[in-house]
Amino acid sequence: MKKKTRYILIGIAVILLAAIGYASYLCLHFFFYDKYKEALPTYKYEKGTEYKGLSDTTNNVAGMELVAENDDLKLYTNPTTTEIAVYDKRTGETTYSNPIDKDNDKLATGTNKSLLNSQLVIDYYDKTRTIVTMNSYDLSTKNNQFKAESIKNGIRYTYTFGDLSSKTGIVPQYITEKRLQSLILDKLSGSDLRLVKGKFAESKTVKGYLELNTAATKSKIGMKKLNDAFTKAGYTEKDYNEDKAAATGESEENITFTIPLEYRLDGDSLVVTVPTKEIKETGEAKLANIEMLRFFGAAGTNENGYMLVPNGSGSLINFNNGKKNEQYNQYVYGMDPVSMGYTVVESTEKARLPIFGIKRDNSAIFASIESGDTVSNIIADVSGKLNSYNYVYPTFHIREGEKLSMFGTTGASSELPVVEKNFYKLDLTVKYSFLKKDEASYSGMANHYRNELIEKGVLSKKQNDSKLPFYLDILGGVRKKEFIAGVPHNTVYPMTTFNQAKDIIDKFYDADIKNLRVNYKGWFNGGYYNSVSNKIKVMKKLGGKSDLEDLTNYIEKEGGKLFVDTAFQNVTYSSSKFNYMLEASRYYTGRAVMYGKVNPGTLRQTSDLGGYSELLYYVMSPKFLVRYVDSFSNKIKNYNVTGVSLRDLGDVLQSDKRRTEIINREEAKYVVKNELNTLKETNKDLMIKGGNYYSLGYATDLTDVPTSANEFYIIDQEVPFYEMVLHGCVDYTGSSINLNDSYNKQDILLKMIEDGAAPHFILSYKSSSNIKYTGTNDMYATYYKNWINDAKDIYISVNEVLKNVENSNIINHEILDNSLVKVTYDNGVIIYINKGNESVAADGITVNAKSYVVKGVE
Secondary structure, eight states: OHHHHHHHHHHHHHHHHHHHHHHHHHIIIIITOOGGGGGOOOOOOOOOEEOOOBOOSSOOSTTOEEEEEOSSEEEEEOTTTOOEEEEETTTOOEEESSOTTGGGOSSOOTHHHHHTTOSEEEEEEOTTOOEEEEETTTTTGGGTOEEEEEETTEEEEEEEESOOOSTTTTSOSEEOHHHIIIIIGGGOOHHHHHHHHTTEEEOSSSTTOEEEOGGGGGOHHHHHHHHHHHHHTTOOHHHHHHHHHHHHSOOOOOOEEEEEEEEEEETTEEEEEEEGGGOEEETTOEEEEEEEOTTTTOEETTOOOEEEEOSTTOEEEETTOSOTTOOEEEEBTSOOTTTSOSBOOOOOOOBOSOEEEEEOSSOEEEEEEEESGGGEEEEEEOTTSSSSEEEEEEEEEOSOEEEEEOTTOOGGGGEEEEEOSSOOOOEEEEEEEEEOGGGOSHHHHHHHHHHHHHHHTSOOOOOSOOSOOEEEEEEOEEEEEEEETTEEEEEEEESSOHHHHHHHHHHHHHTTOOOEEEEEESOBTTSSSOOOTTSOOBOGGGTHHHHHHHHHHHHHTTTOEEEEEEOSSEEETTOTTOOHHHHBOBOTTSOBOEEOBOOTTTOBSOBOTTTOGGGOEEEBOHHHHHHHHHHHHHHHTTSOOSEEEESSTTTOOOOBOOTTSOBOHHHHHHHHHHHHHHHHTTTOEEEEESOOGGGGGGOSEEESOOOSOOOOTTOOEEOOHHHHHHTTTSEEBOSOGGGSSSOOHHHHHHHHHHHTOBOEEEEBSSOGGGGTTBTTTTOOOOBHHHHHHHHHHHHHHHHHHHTTSTTOOEEEEEEOSSSEEEEEETTSOEEEEEOSSSOEEETTEEEOTTEEEEESOO
């Protein structure tokens, strides 16, 4: 019996030790893992001083005071209305934060009139979780609820949004002597201390309390100074309500938001910042969105020009175009997968660059979102709908909410709004650059932005490339269901082995096309939809590691490059090494984020399309991205390949809403940038799909860049702004030509010449019919024998033109008429492209229909 008891005790001890060991593993490997925090930035806050205007002998802006001045610009403000203006000393142009003739706008009424006077507009969730809007004019400026401070090279306005119905603001009518001393007097000095001491005396109506002198409440200026003193001491709306409840038994907590807005001159630019960590909110309200400077540089109905927006490759919206029924509104980098819905009704090009601009007759403003770009969307509208102005501006989302479905209920009560506890602590920064008349165009904006990115070290001018690259994707291993004795099982089917890839490449070598950028897809960890990359296992069915490295040598000896493709952030459902319960991003309501292909019947992006489980994928949390990319980076160093192709790190940006540790998109951006740098330190070239702005500084090659724009109704013209910024600095290409929805060889050729883009094909050695019943059946046209001749012809034709400008920047892009464009490079080469069906004459030359003419080539 004793022996049996001993065995039982030993068994229990073993179980306990195993449980403790497993719990320790979970804690260390998942719950306490926080290496990602090393990548997160810190934000500094400059201490302000009492605002004082500067002396100004020239007085360039009537009715305003000079705040700051440098060699290029002068910053002015009206300290009564908080409006600002920037005077450009180089051009004599003045740009205002609010239209100067707004009071005469007969179209704007009510709230729209107030918006013309506002610098900030906010949205918040009230206690019922309904979105409510406030503007800085009605609920701050008009009531003198703001404070001005001088900061280096600029000014800070701190607005208090809210209806402070109390005549005394946050100054209590009654307060105990002890609380007045500890909360206020002990924290003040000088004139502020004397001011407060002189305003309170023993109350005759509320025993044991001090009472505010009634005479003090009759002076608005006096009460403002008193409120400023209480605010300086750190006294809040919450403290006010506590004192009111204690003295009178009543409690009323006003909804207020205190938000600083900073303006600083920096060279030829104005930098505008909202440091959200300094925002204070009171009451049950939760701040959600901040709209910044809606009407900065707005143009009236009597002006000519356009607005530039980052729609796909870039788009122009002409002033006063009469398209009043639609507003341009697009998220930068697309929607956060953790925030978007399951239903997909259209496929759109993302906004890859966090920029916008306004072109007027004699000047232009170019704006770039320097911080907070990941939580922003850009909005543009034309005159005639709400007011008489054309304007473009950013909105920032600093707190998200979700709707939790309540089963068993119907109607309005079936969905319970759930809002994040805290707003994001970051800087929302927009840099407005003022361009001179000779730069006042979208081409000038592109040149300005490129030069700025070169100065920052994000881009660098290419050297010694004389041939256009050819981007060749090779489809390798794909998952396929096979049957043994009637029993199904998944295997990897080799669409192209490493040796067979040589046969395809030889076809290009035969045509003297050797500057190949080969991206091998489906080379490791289960094929095209690869498992997580904590390890690297090159598939034997393709030839193994030795054949892969032999293929690298075969390509590199002729001047090409071999990239191996991998997905990090979208983890296939069939990945056995991924713990989705702990490592996937989560919705705020707690569910793991999972998507799939779009079901053509339901339009929901949650489908495996009939049993292909690899099409379903989890969204990896940025928290654990560090572990997998670091592991991959350490292992890929031991492989002889030219570079790594990143399928999603520069294309998708996702947050993690798990309540215990929310990682917002701005933080996720810095995690991704850190991992891109880790990959770059392997000394492998990086081919990045999509090319979101934050990835540009790490890419040697970009694929699937936006070469078109979404056909929003408000848009007037598509322009290749993205390509104009990048050309001559980094090689790029659009999507695979042979997988396009439509194929017109000449139109494709002309578009590549206009964009300065290289050709891009995806090919396989075996016929596409072999993957008809696989999860890769959307690659329905990859058989190399069907496409090899067209691929070679297109490259030869495009290279004949673009080899002359491979190292050159596009300095001017002009739309001469609806079908003819003129592209000018900094080496003097000019290309005329006629995309129309009739010949067109311009600059003394005639360009035939569907053709081009090259000038300036020796």
